Amino acid sequence: MTRVLVPVAVLEGEAVSPGLLTLLDTVDVTVLGYQVVPEQTPPDQARLQYEERATVALEDLTREFRTAGGAADHRLVFTQDRERTIDRVADELGARAVAISGMTGDVERVLVSLSGAVAVERILEFTVELIGDRDIGVTLFLASEDDTATERIESAAQRLREADIDVGTVVAGGPPFDALVERVASHDVVITGEKAPSLRSLVFEDKADRVASATVGPVLVVRYESAPDEHRTG
Amino acid sequence: MSDEPEGTNVAGTAPDIPEVVETDEATLTENAELERTLGLAGGLAIGIGTMIGAGIFVFPGLAGAEVGTAATVSFSVGGLVALLVALPTSELATAMPKSGGGYYFISRGLGTLAGTVIGLSLWLGLVFATAFYLVGLGFYALDGLAELGVSVGSSPGIVVSVIAVLAGVGFTLLNITGTENAAKLQNGIVALLLSMLVAFLSFGLLEAFGVVDAGTPPGEAVNVWEVGPVLSVAALVFTSYLGFAQVATVAGEMRNPGRNLPLAMIGSVLIVTVLYVLTIFVATDVFTQDRLEMAGETAMVDIGRELLGTPGALIIIAGGLLATMSSANASILSTSRAIYGVSKDALLPRWASRINLQYGTPHVALGLAGGPVVVLAATRQVQLLAEVASFLHLVMYGLMCVALLAIRRDQPEWYDPDFRVPGGPVIPVLGALASFGLIGFMDPVSIAVGIVVTVATAGWYLYYAREITLRGAL
Numbered sequence: 001m002t003r004v005l006v007p008v009a010v011l012e013g014e015a016v017s018p019g020l021l022t023l024l025d026t027v028d029v030t031v032l033g034y035q036v037v038p039e040q041t042p043p044d045q046a047r048l049q050y051e052e053r054a055t056v057a058l059e060d061l062t063r064e065f066r067t068a069g070g071a072a073d074h075r076l077v078f079t080q081d082r083e084r085t086i087d088r089v090a091d092e093l094g095a096r097a098v099a100i101s102g103m104t105g106d107v108e109r110v111l112v113s114l115s116g117a118v119a120v121e122r123i124l125e126f127t128v129e130l131i132g133d134r135d136i137g138v139t140l141f142l143a144s145e146d147d148t149a150t151e152r153i154e155s156a157a158q159r160l161r162e163a164d165i166d167v168g169t170v171v172a173g174g175p176p177f178d179a180l181v182e183r184v185a186s187h188d189v190v191i192t193g194e195k196a197p198s199l200r201s202l203v204f205e206d207k208a209d210r211v212a213s214a215t216v217g218p219v220l221v222v223r224y225e226s227a228p229d230e231h232r233t234g
Numbered sequence: 235m236s237d238e239p240e241g242t243n244v245a246g247t248a249p250d251i252p253e254v255v256e257t258d259e260a261t262l263t264e265n266a267e268l269e270r271t272l273g274l275a276g277g278l279a280i281g282i283g284t285m286i287g288a289g290i291f292v293f294p295g296l297a298g299a300e301v302g303t304a305a306t307v308s309f310s311v312g313g314l315v316a317l318l319v320a321l322p323t324s325e326l327a328t329a330m331p332k333s334g335g336g337y338y339f340i341s342r343g344l345g346t347l348a349g350t351v352i353g354l355s356l357w358l359g360l361v362f363a364t365a366f367y368l369v370g371l372g373f374y375a376l377d378g379l380a381e382l383g384v385s386v387g388s389s390p391g392i393v394v395s396v397i398a399v400l401a402g403v404g405f406t407l408l409n410i411t412g413t414e415n416a417a418k419l420q421n422g423i424v425a426l427l428l429s430m431l432v433a434f435l436s437f438g439l440l441e442a443f444g445v446v447d448a449g450t451p452p453g454e455a456v457n458v459w460e461v462g463p464v465l466s467v468a469a470l471v472f473t474s475y476l477g478f479a480q481v482a483t484v485a486g487e488m489r490n491p492g493r494n495l496p497l498a499m500i501g502s503v504l505i506v507t508v509l510y511v512l513t514i515f516v517a518t519d520v521f522t523q524d525r526l527e528m529a530g531e532t533a534m535v536d537i538g539r540e541l542l543g544t545p546g547a548l549i550i551i552a553g554g555l556l557a558t559m560s561s562a563n564a565s566i567l568s569t570s571r572a573i574y575g576v577s578k579d580a581l582l583p584r585w586a587s588r589i590n591l592q593y594g595t596p597h598v599a600l601g602l603a604g605g606p607v608v609v610l611a612a613t614r615q616v617q618l619l620a621e622v623a624s625f626l627h628l629v630m631y632g633l634m635c636v637a638l639l640a641i642r643r644d645q646p647e648w649y650d651p652d653f654r655v656p657g658g659p660v661i662p663v664l665g666a667l668a669s670f671g672l673i674g675f676m677d678p679v680s681i682a683v684g685i686v687v688t689v690a691t692a693g694w695y696l697y698y699a700r701e702i703t704l705r706g707a708l
Contacts, residue, residue, distance in 0.1 A: 040409050040567060040595045042333045043268040044261070044486060045574050048250060049589050051266050077260070079269035080487070088259050088269070 001071075002129050003028040004220070005095040007086050008061060010054045010076070011035050016061060019104035019188060020218045025069035026132045027096075032089050033058040033076045043078035051076070090223060096126055097191075097222045104188045104217035107136055111187035114156060115143040115176045118193025123222045124156055127191055128163045130220075137166040141183060143176035184217075191220045241701035242580065249579040251707055256331060258490045270489045277494055279421045280564055281481045281502025286427060287561030289474025289510040291554035292370040292616070294517040295533025297467045298526040302457035303518040306511050308467035309474070313507030315672060316475035318665035319631040320503045321655045322638040324496035327482045329641075329651035330708065331491035334575025335482035335568075336630045341579065343637030345705040350695035351688060352630045353576035358687050359626030360569040361603060363476050365402070365610035366619035367562040372398035372611075373531040374554035381544075381551060391614060398611035405563050406604025409570070410590065410597045423560045430553050431509055438516030438541055457518075462675075469675035473620040474510060476627045477561075478503045479634075480568040483575075492652025531616060569603035570596050581699045618683070621676050625684030632669035635662040648708050 004024055008014045010033035033054055037046045058074045065072035079085040090098055112127055114120050127138060138160055142153045149171045157167045172179035184190060239249040252263045261268040289309070297305040326339040337356050341349025372394035379386060379393075386393045440446045458464070478499045481488075488494050513534075517526070520537050529536045538550035574596060577587035590597040610619060639662050641649055655661050673681065 035594075037589075037594050038412070040412075040570060040600065041589060042484075042486060042571055042574060044333060045578075045587055045596060046589060046594070047263065047266050047268060048578065048587065055265055076266040077269055078266060079271060081269060081271040084271055085269045089267075 001028045002097075002126065003030060003093055003095045004097045004099050005030050005032050005086065005090045005093060006065075006099045006101060007032040007034055007082070008058075008101065009034060009036070010057050010061070011050055014101065016064065016101045017103045017105075017218065019107045020099065020101055021064055021068040023107045023130070023136075023189060023218075024065065024099065026130055026134070027070060029065045029070050029072040030089070030093055030095065031058060031062050031065065031072060031074040032086065033061075033074060034082060034085055035078050036082050037078060037080055039080055043080065046078045050078075095223065096122075097220045100219045100221065102217040102219065107188040109137040109139060109187050110189045110191055111139050111141055111180075111183055113141045113143075113180055113190065113192040114153065115141065115180070116193070119222070119224055120152075120156060120193070122224070123191060123193050124159050126220075126222045128160065128165065130191075131163075131165055133164070137168070139168045139170060139183065139187060141170045141172070141180060143172045143174070143179045145173045187217075189218050189220065191222065194221055194223050239579075239707035240703040243699045243702060244697065245583060247580045247584050249702060249704065249707070251579070256491075258492070261486060268486070270487055270491070272484060272488045272494075274494045274497055275421060277481050277484070277488055277498030278502050278505075279424045280484060280568075281478050281498055282428070282505055283420055283424045283560040284477030284480050284564040284568070285474055285502065285506045285561070286424070286431075286509065287367055287554075287557035287559075288370065288620070289471065289506060290431065290513045291374065291534055291550070291557050292366075292531050293471045293474055294514050294537075295526045295529050295531060296617070297471050298514060298518045298521070298533065299523050299530075300458070300467050300470075301460075301463050302523055303515065304457045304459045304464050305467055305471075305514045305518060307459075307464050308471055309510040309514055310507065311465065311468040312472045312475050313503060313510065315468075315472065315631075315665070315668040316478060316503045316507070317500070318661055318668055319635065320478050320499045322635045322662040322665055323479055323482055323631075324499050324653050325651045325655050326634060326638055326641075327485045327495040327499070328492045328653045329649050331485040331488065331495065333484060333486035333571050334578075335485065335572070336479050336634050337572060337575050339482075340630070340633050340637045341704045342706060342708065343641045344633065346581075346699060346702050347692065347695050348633055348637075349579070349704055350576070350581050350699055351691045352633055353572065353579075353581055354691035354694060355626040355688060356572045356630055357569055357576070357602070358606070358691075359476075359623050359630070360565050360572060361606045362610060362619050362623035362626065363473065364562050364565040364569065364603070364607045365398075365613075366473060366616060366623055367558045367565065368398040368402050368607065368611040369394065369614050369616050369619065370531060371401050371555065371558035371562060372396075372614070374535075374551055374558060377532045377535050377547075378551045378555065381547060395612045395614050398614070399608050401559070401562065402604060402608040402611050405559075405566055406600055406607075409563070409566055409600050409604075410595050411593055412595075420560060420564065423556050427553055427557055427560070428505075428509075430549060431513070434538070434541075434546075434549065434553075435509070435512045435516060438520070438537075439512065441541060442516060442519040465672075466675045469624065469672045470617065470621060471510075472624045472628070472672060474506070475503065476623060477506075477564070479627070479631065480564065483568045483571040496653040566600065566603050566607070570599035573599040573602055579704060580702060581695075617677070618680055621680030622683045622687070625673055625676060625680060626687060628669045628673050629684075629688065632666045635666035635669065638662045639666075646706055648706075
């Protein structure tokens with residue numbers, strides 16, 4: 001079964017929007033409750049003080065996912081490095097995607113970005129599985145000035161149509177990030193691949209930066225098959 | 235299976251020691267995971283960053299004034315003792331990759347009394363060391379002011395105290411309120427310092443061997459190649475080597491600890507030893523003992539000027555400020571972890587390890603570090619502060635070696651280090667003898683202060699934590 005990791009800054013009262021809860025009920029969910037501590041603080045010291053509160057909040061959240069219909073469990077991590085923690089847990093679980101929660105109501109239309117060096121096949125496969133037989137439309141988006149762009153996006157659209165999904169396509173020129181953000185407003189959720197450089201910053205930077213940079217709803221980041229090693233060294 | 239901790243302290247609190255599983259990337263407790271985020275570079279930066287401030291920027295003048303070029307031997311002896319301790323510490327740390335460092339190993343290997351004494355001595359030893367770094371910072375700042383043409387009036391000593399105290403207060407507040415990732419900054423500072431030093435030392439060495447001529451006077455120091463004075467200087471400058479064991483205080487946060495802990499500890503000792511010996515060689519080659527004595531704590535500034543003119547002096551001042559700051563800051567962080575270690579085990583009240591709700595930082599522990607530091611820094615007693623710090627650390631180093639021997643003898647089931655010191659008991663025995671032996675060469679006043687602190691911590695054990703059993707309780 002496909003598993004999606006949902007990282008939540010559990011002690012900062014971060015919630016999962018109802019739209020995302022419902023959207024994810026076709027997949028298994030692991031809620032990753034995390035607390036980022038500054039380097040002055042050993043993670044164990046934070047555990048000593050916050051474990052109980054965090055566990056209660058996480059159990060509530062996990063219950064919400066189950067109520068929405070999917071299978072869900074949770075893990076709690078105290079860390080000094082959010083990105084590393086998300087990568088590690090996603091690797092351990094073999095999670096297909098990481099969901100960055102954002103506000104959204106009922107999901108009617110999803111924006112799937114194929115821009116950049118992403119694993120298109122994995123993204124499409126995940127999208128098909130996630131949507132299932134629900135009445136959710138997809139807009140495929142590709143920022144490219146390449147001649148073959150239309151051809152590429154058409155073959156991707158065909159793949160989704162075969163799964164009975166209502167598909168629209170957009171090919172845009174110019175800076176990929178701006179072009180994408182322009183279209184985000186008319187969609188409820190963004191699905192993208194890991195390593196799409198512009199979106200990586202959107203997902204892994206500070207929450208404040210993220211909100212400022214795009215004001216988007218939830219983002220689902222589809223991971224590579226084997227975890228890339230580059231941001232683990234260093 | 236490890237032993238269960240037993241007993242409670244005077245306030246009725248029991249040690250908090252959950253069952254855990256250690257992996258290379260995280261510590262797994264029953265309900266939560268603790269991410270390991272520090273890499274080898276981070277570990278080396280803590281080790282080198284803590285040590286380099288004192289050995290290069292404060293001691294060359296003081297040590298060179300005592301014994302001249304023979305001080306290279308003093309620094310080598312210090313490095314050798316550090317290495318003899320770093321090896322056993324590495325073995326212990328890979329077997330027990332937990333935050334708390336030396337305290338943790340000793341309390342688990344030798345029991346609660348030794349643990350309490352070392353845990354509290356480690357805290358106070360770090361306090362003395364931090365105060366020492368801050369005074370060094372004050373002297374460098376004073377030289378910096380002079381270089382900029384700012385006159386400080388007739389009482390420069392007071393200015394040094396004021397700067398040291400302000401810096402101490404500043405670092406403490408910064409650590410309480412700063413949630414930005416300062417680790418990267420620390421790494422950057424260490425890298426910058428190392429490249430500055432390599433460049434400076436290369437030039438100094440070329441000059442010393444006559445390859446280039448910067449016109450320095452032929453004023454080589456009169457060298458005192460005698461065992462007594464050389465070892466006495468080694469005892470003084472050993473403060474320059476307090477830092478490799480600080481890597482063990484963050485052992486719980488280090489990735490792949492079986493590999494990275496030994497590399498970071500042993501590597502940082504080797505790197506700083508080479509740098510120290512070369513620095514003191516250059517320093518005593520450029521200046522006579524009288525000149526070194528006159529220049530005192532900031533002799534390196536004058537050496538920089540002698541070699542490279544005013545830019546040389548400015549480079550050394552900048553380096554000295556950076557290095558003493560990085561030492562002081564790294565030590566304040568280690569102190570707060572030392573306090574957390576003992577508080578978690580109920581040897582100090584639990585409130586000492588509370589985390590501030592607003593900043594997520596251990597404000598009580600940081601305050602317990604910074605408060606006494608500021609008071610001590612105001613005294614400006616460079617030598618006394620350095621030696622007491624060394625005394626308290628040396629006791630810990632010696633006992634770590636003893637703990638290793640004790641644990642190896644008992645062979646508890648949980649003991650499975652990734653790194654083993656070769657040569658059986660030879661290195662830990664030598665490490666213990668050298669650590670305790672070096673204490674004998676210190677100034678009697680420093681020894682007296684050190685003994686008072688140790689006895690006070692033992693008194694605290696009798697009053698507060700007599701009922702607690704920690705031996706073997708992982």
